[in-house]
Amino acid sequence: MDEYQTEEETTFVVDEVSKVIKESVEAAIGGNTYQHSRVNQWTTGVVEQCLSQLSKLGKPFKYIVTCIIMQKNGAGLQTASTCFWDNSTDGSCAVRWENKSMYCIVSVFGLAI
């Protein structure tokens, strides 16, 4: 009997993860205007939604999801990340989303177990 595991199942697939992130952000903060009193629950909602969708993919990965929400008022924001991992199996994906009143940047890092 032939038993094989496709490469896709054990490497980080950026497109798939990108799609998951976009859907999660839309679902969590889609039509809203920046509000100081609600942004706490939005960032939590975005990361939790992303994480639960990612774990549903059922791949042997540990995940780290980060989310930044910034009000649009002309301030400059720069982010960077660097990783010390296994290049053949691990990967990351960052999605920048915006509406009229705020920016949302979500990064997902996947590390193979």
Add this chain to the structure above:
Amino acid sequence: MEEFHNGNEGSFNSDEADNIVKECIEGVVGADDYSQNLVNKWTAGIVERCLTQLVKQGKSYKYIVTCAVMQKTGAGLHTANSCFWDTAMDGSCTVRWENRTMYCVVSVFAVAIA
């Protein structure tokens, strides 16, 4: 013969990482004012320096270091992290730093290698 086992050896030491990160930030942007031309270099410099210092500790971890630098203009900024990992072995640490003209938020995530 008594055997003394330090409980911390198998898990991430976030205090140590905290100190490393603070020193790296001070070293790169310590005395500077926010500058759009330089901010790219700063974020890259901070994450690289942090990673180098962390790896030097020689522990069997994979690391992810993220850094956000924001100009102080009164805008609201909120960040959140969520992690799906082994809570006994893996860990993270976040450092918030500021000076007169900018905020800097650095997060370190350490994931144990089996």
